[in-house]
Amino acid sequence: MSSREHLVFDGCDTVELANTFGTPLYVLSETAIRERCHEVKEDFLHKYPNTKAVYASKAFLTMAMAKIIASEGLGLDVVSGGEIYTAYRAGFPMERTVFHGNNKTLEELQLALETGVGRIVADSESEIDIIEEAARRRGKKAILLLRVAPGVDAETHKYIATGHTTSKFGFSLAGDTLLRTIRRIMASDLLELKGFHSHVGSQLQSNRSHVLAVDALVNEMNLMFKQLGFVTEELNIGGGFGVPQHQGDTRTTLKYFIDPIMSHVTTECEKAGLVRPMIIIEPGRWIVSEAGITLYRVGSIKDVPGGITYVGVDGGMTDNPRPALYGAQYWGVVANKADEPAEKKVTVVGKCCESGDVLMREVFVANTISRDDILAVFNTGAYNFSMASNYNRIPRAAVVLVRNGESHVIVNRQSYDDLLLGEGIPQHLL
Ligand SMILES: Cc1ncc(COP(=O)(O)O)c(C=O)c1O
Incomplete structure (x- = not known):
């Protein structure tokens, strides 16, 4: 990873990824996964x-x-x-x-x-x-x-x-x-x-x-x-x-x-x-954990008494239930302001109707964070996509595999129609 103004992940501009494939978006680095597999071979299997x-x-x-x-x-x-x-x-x-x-x-x-x-x-x-x-x-x-x-x-x-x-x-x-x-x-x-x-x-x-x-x-x-x-x-x-x-x-x-x-x-x-x-x-x-990041689009930002600034993103416990399940901690960066000082303390919340839908509590992000920014959360490759749900009828996010600047969708974003797949209405309710 390095930054021009944008966060780059396995050779891909993450802001472009978010604009092309939508958000929330799981991004998985094939290079990083293969590096870990090589470490397994070198330090265990071959040794x-x-x-x-x-x-x-x-x-x-x-x-x-x-x-x-x-x-x-x-x-x-x-x-x-x-x-x-x-x-x-x-x-x-x-x-x-x-x-x-x-x-x-x-x-x-x-x-x-x-x-x-x-x-x-x-x-x-x-x-x-x-x-x-x-x-x-x-x-x-x-x-x-x-x-x-x-x-x-x-x-x-x-x-x-x-x-x-x-x-x-x-x-x-x-x-x-x-x-x-x-x-x-x-x-x-x-x-x-x-x-x-x-x-x-x-x-x-x-x-x-x-x-x-x-x-x-x-x-x-x-x-x-x-x-x-x-x-x-x-x-x-x-x-x-x-x-x-x-x-x-x-x-x-x-x-x-x-x-x-x-x-x-x-x-x-x-x-x-x-x-x-x-x-x-x-x-x-x-x-796989460090091989993955999740990209969100920032929506509402509000200050509440007690000096808390809530930053609402377009995903949350549906794509990453771990903070709500067992207090897992994450950190991130505003991907389109990756070279800006990160001194603003915020609490990043998801869009579910649960007070516990807090993705990151009291983390520091770019001082000028604002609506429509892209927030990248690190270390989300493991137990995020695999534990995702459709709570609140929120469609599941897409997964993009990146490698040296190339990107491939490996799981499509769910549509509202996908949410209805397999449902039926009994005759007496029609
Ligand atoms: C039987 C078994 N093996 C391996 C794992 C992988 O654990 P981890 O992802 O922490 O390496 C688990 C996780 O629950 C497990 O139950």
Whole structure:
């Protein structure tokens, strides 16, 4: 990024993008996504043997994104029939996909088996029944990992912490459920178990939680080997590698997370006398968050008592629910005044009928911000488009993929007619 007077993003003038494609507009840099994938290869896949990386598609998925990930040689973590279908329709090599979820349906599991999903991550003992049923119906063996809750309280917002003992995700390590389940899988002709999975939480700023999870995971591998002779071939340690949360934060490298995890898992396996299994990671946010920005057009600006200046933009919690959901913080710049001093303190609000629809509280923007300016918000590539809604019947924003000055619409802006798709009016109301 650099500025003439306008903010430039992956070689594109963002003001021109806003004028051409309308606002709000998600803009995604293909160059930035590929740079992150290269870092994954250099600092993980090529550095450590017997490793795999899958991109967590819940962070951002369209068919174009699936194509980028496929071409970079990474796999894809999918969590619903819709994500499986998107990957499949994009021609993604399905053997590289990993299917998660705490409540997969029989239909989703059959779709997974039909489309050739590589691994199914079973989340509970009761899920084993329907996985087996799906395998029977499809006449195909289901290759499994078992997700465990390693009992780690990750340092992040409670809504995105997932590895604690009372988490809704995964097998508890207490009691004998896991042992019973593995015994059952080992006896089944329709199921094959490759190992374990854990994801401790998202947007982690410290590598501590992953390292703690490794302790619990290797311990469990050891127990299952001793008690059942089960050899763990694959250990998936999830994603969660954080990105800057505040303006000015330095970016966290993948190495910062990976090196201690790899050294710890190697030492712990050696201590237990186990062969280190294949290690799999699932970064989502870390790959795509900083590769995205959102462009809004400024509308109303008003001063209210208490010294607050509200700047209203033409999007909000419909295109980015994260500030309202868990107080996520963002920052931005007036894209058409990118070289102006940013000393005016404002609170940027969305257009939804919710007081909680505040995109950015007390941020500094160009002193002369005014109606029709274009506001660019940074770091919106992850969990924005994928979490968007039509609340207040607001059409969803378009997505533009940019690369070295070129731009391509990869998702059209919804029209009002799109909002009515699939609706009907019963005869008696006509
Ligand atoms: C199982 C699993 N893997 C990977 C991820 C990706 O997390 P992040 O985007 O924080 O890397 C998630 C996020 O919820 C997840 O649930």
